[in-house]
Each structure stands twice: as structure tokens, then as C-alpha cells.
Amino acid sequence: MWFKNIQIFQLKDTENFSSADLIAKLPEFPLRECGSQDEFTFGWMPLIRNSEQWSVASDLCLLIRAGKEEKVLPSAVVREELEAKVSEIEVVEGRKVGRKEKADIKEELVFSLRPKAFAKRTDIWAYIDLKAKLLVLNSTNAGMTEQLFKLLQTTLGSFPMVPLQAQASPAMVMTDWLMKNDVPASLETGDECEIEDSSEDKAKIRFKSLEPLSEDVTRHLEQGMTVKSLALRWTDKMSFVLNSDLTLKKVKFDDTLKESAFNDSQGGALSDMDANFSLMSLTIREFFESYKLWFEIVDE
Template sequence: MFKSAIVYRIAPGWEPPSLASLEGALDRARFVPCGPTEPRSAGWIEPRGREHEALVESVGGHWILCLRTETRAVPGAAVRDALEARLQKIEQETGSRPRGKLRKELKEEIVVDLLPRAFSKFATTRIWLDPKAGLLVVGAGSAAKADEAVGALIEAFRDLGAVLPAGLLKTQMAPSTAMSLWLAEREAPPGFSIDQECELKQAGAGESDAALEGTGQARAGDRATVRYARHSLDIDEVVAHVRQGKVATKLAITWRDRVSFLLDASMTLKRIEMLDVVLEGKAESGDDPADDGFDADVAIATGELGRMIPELVEALGGEIAPESVSEPAARAPAPG
């Protein structure tokens, strides 16, 4: 159900709309494939993957939605070749080679001409909204992808004359600081165990651990980086790296022998995997052939992650309480 996850907090006091009204708003923003000259399209599709069914599914009080995007990009080499041919033709006919604004306009015309022949790339982002817990979990491994999905959902709520006051869940301790501490002390917080993968980066001159909080991408090329894969991290070498000023930007963790994942400095959960004890429970319960296992998958994912996320937040020092707001607080979608 979720291979990656970015967690948002919905501000206290939020009252969710009815499922029927949200369904109507999503239907007005349903996914439509790109037109002949459109480079991109985004919209809602059925979470179950069946046409003409609900665009928002409620399973045990958990709402599941699905945003689909289509992007079409013309290869740069094709654009350059076509542009050069057109520039040469104009130069031969007029004795002058177009430059500046005219050259840019010609390039844009070529892109539009070639778009109908460009291949489409599709992507799907799942969203889990838990109205009772005030959580919004986006199945994305990058901030840009998650922000686009949350932005689209906020627009659907605005279409209803409502708000979705969602912002990234923030913890008292930066994930990089906490992960470094766990490695230095060779001990994970209660309920968690450290697996065999991590990434350590040297903090820049005068840079504190807190400065690495966020994307974990700041000046990556300027800092010494050490990576361990399929290797025990309970060794003096790892402790020495931390004591010498390196901070953990990625760490593989397992929660209660039930869920494994890779935590990064931005608190993005990647490579989420339900372990055997969870999957055995699913097999014993049996799936209803009529729903292709959708309800069971949702119940497992929301049940396990719904218990794990609060414990992870506690391990990071607890949550920085969100303010009660009346306007959306999520970050704006990244351009492009």
C-alpha cells in the first residue's frame, strides 16, 4: 500500500466534510489524459483501480485517495536538432540567424510540434487521511511529489468552501540528531531496532546538527560521506564517525519486528516493508476475492503505520504541537 511515506499533521479543531461532498469535489478534478499539446496533467482516480467506482474510499474510518499524473517530455536532443535545422533554414532564406527572443519562440514552437509524439510517463500517489487521528500520510518519497498531492487535495477542499489545515509533522528533535545519537550510544529507542544500513555526512564548518534538518541535501558534494550497507552498525568505527562530527542522514530501522523502513533527515520513510509476522496474519484472515485484497491491504497499512508513527514521533522527542489554523498550512507545490 505504501512503499514511502511523508507525514502531515492536520491542525486541531478541523471538521472533515462528508464523504459524499468530497467525492463530488474530486470528481470535478478527475484525471484527464494530456491533450495533444499538453506536457502535463494531474487528477484523481479510483483508489481500487476500478473505473466508475469511488474516488475516496473509507475503510475502517480511514480515507484513501489516489492522485495520478501524466508527464510528457520531448527529448532535448530532438529539440536541439529540430531547432538547428530551422535556424539554418531561416539564415539561408534571410541571411540572418534568429537570436534572443525569436530563437526562444522558435524553440517553444518546436516543443509544441513534437509533444504529440512524445511518450507519456504516469505516476500514482496514494494518500491516507485519518480524520480521527488528525494525520495525513502521503505515499511519496520526495517533498515535491508529496506537496503536489497535498496541494491538489487542498484545492478539492477549497472547491467545497472548506479548508484542510495540513502541515508537515514536526518533532522536537531533528531526525539526523536522533539517528546520530542512537548510533553513538549503540542503542535504538524502545520498540525499535537498528538494521544494517546508514549514511553519515560530515557537518560543514560551523554547522550544527540542527542545520541538517530538512531535506538533507545541503552541500552534499562538499561534505565527506560514509555509507554502510548490509553491515553491522554496532561497531567502534561508526561511533568514531559520529564523534568526529558526522551526522546520520539515513538509517534503516525495524519497528517491533513488524515494519522495516529507511528513515532520512527530512523524516521521510522509505522502503517501507511489512514483515512476515504481519503478512502471516493477513494470510490467516483470508482476503475477500471480490475486493482484490484492497480492504485488507488498507487495514494492515493503516493499522501498522497508525501505531508505528506515534512511537517514532515519541522517539524523536515528541511532536511540536501544530497551531489551530483556519487556512491551509501545507507547503506550496514545487514548480514544474
């Protein structure tokens, strides 16, 4: 299991956290199928479909998986049904349907159509690193992140965590790297960069297949624009696009790491997952030590 997106939160009061307690309670809050009028459900899922393996532990890290099942009701279907109903009323009763009445009709239609809608499942993987005091998610989706936090709090009663607190503005730090051609020694710039200006409309320019240190990029930075995202490679272990909100996207772990995990595996889906997770979590733990220094992230 190699994360392709990374969002990091810091844990507080980890001395009061019990991995054993969480492991024991995961099956008590499983993802269930949507009922006829459920918009969505959210709950824990086994790491492997149709198994009883709800977590994997490695060097004070615990891998878990949650999922969301939601009823998918295409907007085109609702719109078509709404237009037909409104037209019928206007023809039969000879009057115009107002905005509020139309909204009420739409709500009734959604209620009646939802039981017939098909259900779609999406998942979110996460792990808790008690040594580094981190919660690491493989998603940057705000809605899924919020639901995961709620589920953790419901499962454990409380789950104290905070977003990363950077004392240095990530946008300004990355801008400074490019303006001064002074990227940290452990980093190399990639071929993707997005910059934005400080106006209200936040005009953006995206550069692809272009060296971020090129004159085309730095010229705009000299005029006051700042870096919103930047493709980077860290040591020989991983590459990613670093965003000004401190999330990582398009994460790719080096093939040598994956080969090492393959060699460590005893064979089988669960053993493969265990080996992959062990190397991935150690790599991210090491990476976070550099990450903290770049942006002066405060330890909780």
C-alpha cells in the same frame, strides 16, 4: 496496498473535515487526458482501474488515489530538432544564432512537438487518519506532493495541514543513537547508513551491508559527521530507511501482517485492498506514537 515510501503530515481543524464530503466530490475532479498543449494534468483516480471505487474507509481512515498524466517529450528529440533548425538559419542567413533567439526557437519547437508526444501516467496514494490526525502519503516526491495538496484544496475548498514539527533534530537524534549505542527498545539497526559532514559541500559517506554501530561508522561520527539516513526495523512489524527529513523509504511490512491481511480478505481485488489497508493504517498509527516520542514531534 502496502506503502513502500511514507511521508506524514499533521492535520489541523479535523472537526471541520467531512469524509463524506470528500468521498462525494472525488469523481468531480477526475484525472483527465492531456490536451494537445497540456504539459500535464492532475486529478483523482479510482482505486482500481475501470471501477467506480474512489475510496476505501477503515477505522476512521480514508484511502484515496490521485494521478498525473504528462506529455513526455525526450530532451534528445528537442535537442536534435533545435540543432537542425539553428544550423539551417546559420547556413541560409549566414549569421550566428544568439542565446535568446535559440531559447525562443526551442520554445516554439516544444509547442509544435508536444501534441505528438506520448502521455505517461503516474499515481500517488494517500490516506487520511482522522483519529491520529494525519495525512500519510506513499510518495516522497516533492512535485507530486505539492500537486496532491493543491488538488485536495481545490476539491474541498481548504485542507489545513502542516509538516511534522520536530523539536529534536532527527539527524542529531540518530547520530546520538549510534554514538551511544542507545537505539530505542522498539528498534533494531539495519545494514544501511548514510552520514554527512557540516561543510558547505555536504560531503556524504554511504555504508551498505555494514552494521551502523560498527567502528567504521562511529569513527566518522566522532569526527563531527551526522546521520542523514539509517536503516531500522521497528518491532516485528516493519522495516525502513529513516531520513533526517522524517520521511521513510524502502518500507517493508512484515510477512505475518501480509498473511493476516490475506486471511481477513474475502477474495477479490477490492477485498484484498480493504484488508491490506486496514492492517497497514493501524500499524502506521501505532508506529507514529513511537515516532513522536523519538523526535519530540509537537501535536497540532
